[in-house]
Amino acid sequence: MGKTTGFLEYARKENVTIPPEERIRNFDEFHIPMDEEERRKQGARCMNCGVPMCQSGISLGGKVTGCPLHNLIPEWNDEIYHGNIGHALSRLLKKNNFPEFTGRVCPALCEKACIEGRDGDSVTSHDNELFIIESAYKMGLMKPRIPEVRSGKKVAVVGSGPAGLAAADRLNHRGHSVTVFERDDEIGGLLMYGIPNMKLDKKVIRRRRELMEEEGVSFVTSYDVNSKKKAEKLINEYDAVILCCGAKKARSLNVEGIDSDGIYPAVSFLKSATEDLIAGRDFRINAKDKDVVIVGGGDTGNDCTGTCIRQGARSVTQIEMMPRPPKERTKDNPWPMWPNVEKVDYGQEEAIAVFGRDPRVYGTTVDSIISENGSIKKVNTVKVHFDADRKMIKEEGTEKTIPCDLLIIAAGFTGCEDYTAKIFSTELSDRHTVVTDQAYKTNNHKVFSAGDMRRGQSLVVWAIDEGRKCARSVDEFLMGYTNME
Numbered sequence: 001m002g003k004t005t006g007f008l009e010y011a012r013k014e015n016v017t018i019p020p021e022e023r024i025r026n027f028d029e030f031h032i033p034m035d036e037e038e039r040r041k042q043g044a045r046c047m048n049c050g051v052p053m054c055q056s057g058i059s060l061g062g063k064v065t066g067c068p069l070h071n072l073i074p075e076w077n078d079e080i081y082h083g084n085i086g087h088a089l090s091r092l093l094k095k096n097n098f099p100e101f102t103g104r105v106c107p108a109l110c111e112k113a114c115i116e117g118r119d120g121d122s123v124t125s126h127d128n129e130l131f132i133i134e135s136a137y138k139m140g141l142m143k144p145r146i147p148e149v150r151s152g153k154k155v156a157v158v159g160s161g162p163a164g165l166a167a168a169d170r171l172n173h174r175g176h177s178v179t180v181f182e183r184d185d186e187i188g189g190l191l192m193y194g195i196p197n198m199k200l201d202k203k204v205i206r207r208r209r210e211l212m213e214e215e216g217v218s219f220v221t222s223y224d225v226n227s228k229k230k231a232e233k234l235i236n237e238y239d240a241v242i243l244c245c246g247a248k249k250a251r252s253l254n255v256e257g258i259d260s261d262g263i264y265p266a267v268s269f270l271k272s273a274t275e276d277l278i279a280g281r282d283f284r285i286n287a288k289d290k291d292v293v294i295v296g297g298g299d300t301g302n303d304c305t306g307t308c309i310r311q312g313a314r315s316v317t318q319i320e321m322m323p324r325p326p327k328e329r330t331k332d333n334p335w336p337m338w339p340n341v342e343k344v345d346y347g348q349e350e351a352i353a354v355f356g357r358d359p360r361v362y363g364t365t366v367d368s369i370i371s372e373n374g375s376i377k378k379v380n381t382v383k384v385h386f387d388a389d390r391k392m393i394k395e396e397g398t399e400k401t402i403p404c405d406l407l408i409i410a411a412g413f414t415g416c417e418d419y420t421a422k423i424f425s426t427e428l429s430d431r432h433t434v435v436t437d438q439a440y441k442t443n444n445h446k447v448f449s450a451g452d453m454r455r456g457q458s459l460v461v462w463a464i465d466e467g468r469k470c471a472r473s474v475d476e477f478l479m480g481y482t483n484m485e
Contacts, residue, residue, distance in 0.1 A: 003081060006044030012121035013042060015130075017346075020353035024309050027197040027277055029104075030346075036083070039131050042124045043080030045116065046073070053113040053336045054125060063338035066113040068465045069095045069102075073110055073125050080128055089136045092129065097166045097464055098208060100137075101191060103130030104200050106461050107299070113336040137207070144214040151175040153478045156238040158225050158420065161189025162460045163451025164244030165212070166467025167474070170484065172217045174475050179238075180217060183224035186278075189246055191460065193271040196303050198310075199346075202278065231423040240446050240474050243434060244467065245420045247452035251411045253295065257369025262376040266300045266410035273307050288312040291403040293379050295319050296410030297360050304408045305347030309354055316351055316359045317402060321384055321392065324362035365392070367399065369407070379404045416453040431456055439473040440466075448474055 003009075015031045017023070023030040034042070054073045056066030067073065072091045079088035092099050106126060114122030136142050153176045157164045160182040168178045186192050188205040209219065225231060234241050250265035252258060264272075264285060272285045287308035294304045297320030308316050325342040333340045344358070351359040363383055370378040383398035415432020422428075426442040426449065427435040433456050434442060434449040441448050450470035451463045476482040 003044040006041070006081065007047050007116055007123075010041040010045050012045065012124060013038060014124055015127050020346075020350040023198070024306075024350050024354065027310060029198055029201050033131065033134065034127070036135075039128065040081050040083060043077045043128055046077035046081075046123045046125075047115065048074045048078060049115050053115060054110040054123070056113060056336075057109075060337045061333070065109060065336050065338045067095075067110040068459075068461050069468075071095045071110065071125075071129070073123075076132060077123065077125065077128055080132065085132065085135050085139060086141055088132045089141055092132050096129075097169045097468065098162065099129050099133040100204050100208065101162060101200065102461050102464070103127075103133060104204070105191075105195055106459065109338070109461070112338055115336075118335040142211060144211060145173060146215055147173060147175040149175050150177060151479065153177065153240070154179070154238045155240045155242065155474060155478075156181060156234045157242045157244060158234070159189060159244035159246060159451070159453070160187035160219065160221075161244060161246050161451060162191060162463035163453075163467040163470070164189070164242065165208075166464045167242050167244065167450060167471040168217050168467075169212060170468055170471035171474060172212070172215055174471075174484065176475070176478065178217050180219050181223050181225055181234075182219065182221045183226075185222055187219055187221060190248075190267070193274050194267055194300075194303075196270060196307050197274060197277055198306065199303065202274070226419055226423070228423050235424075235446055238446075239478055240448060241424070242470060242474060243420060243424065243426070243442075243447065243449040243453055244451045245416055245453045247413045247416050247433065247457045249414045249417055249432060250409065251414050253366055253409060253411070255366055255368050257371050257376070260369055260371035260376040261374050262405060263369070263407045263409070266294075266296065266304050266408050267413075269408050270300075270303060270307065273311075283311055285406075286311055287316075287406055289314050290405035291315045291317075292406045292408065293317050293319060293366075293402065293404040294359075294408045294410055295366060296412070297322070297362070298410065298412075299345070300412075301408075301410040302345040302347035304410055305359055306350055308406075308408075309347070309350050313406075315355060315403075317361060318348075318351075318359040319364050319366065319381060320360055320362050321365045322362065323385070324360075365394075366407075367394070369404075370401070376404055376407055378402065379407065413452075413457045415456065421453070439476070440470040441473065441477070448477075 018030040055070045057068040076088040076091040108126040110125045111122040155178045157168045157180045160180050172178045276283045292308045292313045294301045367382040368380045381400050383395040450466040472484040
């Protein structure tokens with residue numbers, strides 16, 4: 001611990017954000033990095049606790065608190081304070097393959113478990129992490145680490161989301177020859193096409209791809225592994241195959257009028273927006289001058305809100321069927337549990353600035369859809385609550401009709417798209433996820449699986465964790481032993 005009184009001397013300061021009224025004019029990232037002197041003070045606030053809950057990654061009350069990757073947070077916070085970026089980087093990369101991703105999109109489970117957050121303000125570990133990796137790139141410290149010896153083993157990774165990239169990165173550094181197959185034009189999966197550019201600039205993903213290619217990883221894009229012939233080719237030509245195709249089967253609504261025009265899954269809307277932004281063309285699904293209703297109050301719904309506002313929506317309403325969370329922790333939700341409290345994310349901040357109100361409507365669901373000439377025009381909503389058995393009950397007399405020209409469904413996912421799993425003859429669970437043993441191995445010889453395709457939809461940090469652990473199992477399968485931690 002570099003400064004024993006740092007947590008007493010320095011107040012928590014987060015990266016400054018560009019005001020909502022200004023940042024909605026474009027799709028650029030809007031967090032302004034703190035200068036190094038101030039960042040060192042934030043690193044000094046870390047207490048180097050005897051039991052650092054920030055890196056625990058444990059389940060309490062049904063939710064995980066602390067970093068699932070078990071990041072060595074106190075160690076790299078201490079190095080930040082001392083100005084040792086190189087040492088901080090070495091400790092950061094020890095557990096996290098892609099801190100430039102998690103430093104932007106992770107909800108910071110580490111900070112929620114920080115002991116300073118028990119009675120005060122937690123350490124800015126999320127911003128500190130991003131500072132380390134971006135400083136390392138600027139200083140030229142992120143140089144290719146090319147394996148000196150190759151094992152002679154070949155691994156195919158199907159899917160280039162965070163799980164697939166993490167598995168590929170680890171196995172390549174171990175000395176195996178890795179090829180990543182991606183059906184889209186660019187790698188990244190939901191990092192590229194599911195997270196808006198203002199939250200994760202796509203240049204960051206391309207920068208990482210260039211580094212991985214210099215280190216020896218091969219990428220084959222615009223290649224869909226969608227037939228038995230292609231699956232058999234991979235199994236025959238490679239010593240192991242890892243399926244990391246995500247959980248992209250979007251949940252829909254079982255209501256009248258769902259087949260009307262103007263209704264899209266959130267992942268389709270966000271992907272279309274990113275593709276059009278990259279191509280520099282008009283948005284094919286455009287919220288401009290439209291009344292938008294978004295079903296879902298989570299992170300994806302928030303991303304849709306921010307995107308619609310940037311496109312020029314006339315109004316945005318976010319419908320969430322769960323009740324409004326409390327503003328502060330309750331006695332049933334004490335530290336270090338994940339805080340079940342209401343947060344105002346960037347999309348809601350922007351809606352408040354543009355429309356003068358929080359777009360979220362809690363305890364509500366879509367009851368039916370009204371269309372004209374085949375296109376959506378209105379939605380009928382109704383208040384709901386849940387009984388002791390978690391069954392949703394509609395409340396009579398609470399029906400309301402609101403205008404809607406564009407309905408975006410951000411209600412989560414029901415599992416992986418079956419076709420890739422089936423052509424590899426892998427078993428699927430009732431939740432439409434690939435069944436594996438504890439070593440991430442499927443019932444099919446040489447085939448492994450990791451990420452959302454195996455565990456169901458989750459956070460980027462969990463996907464990286466899955467890819468890392470799967471890589472270790474594949475290495476042991478290929479070599480008969482492993483020296484991966």
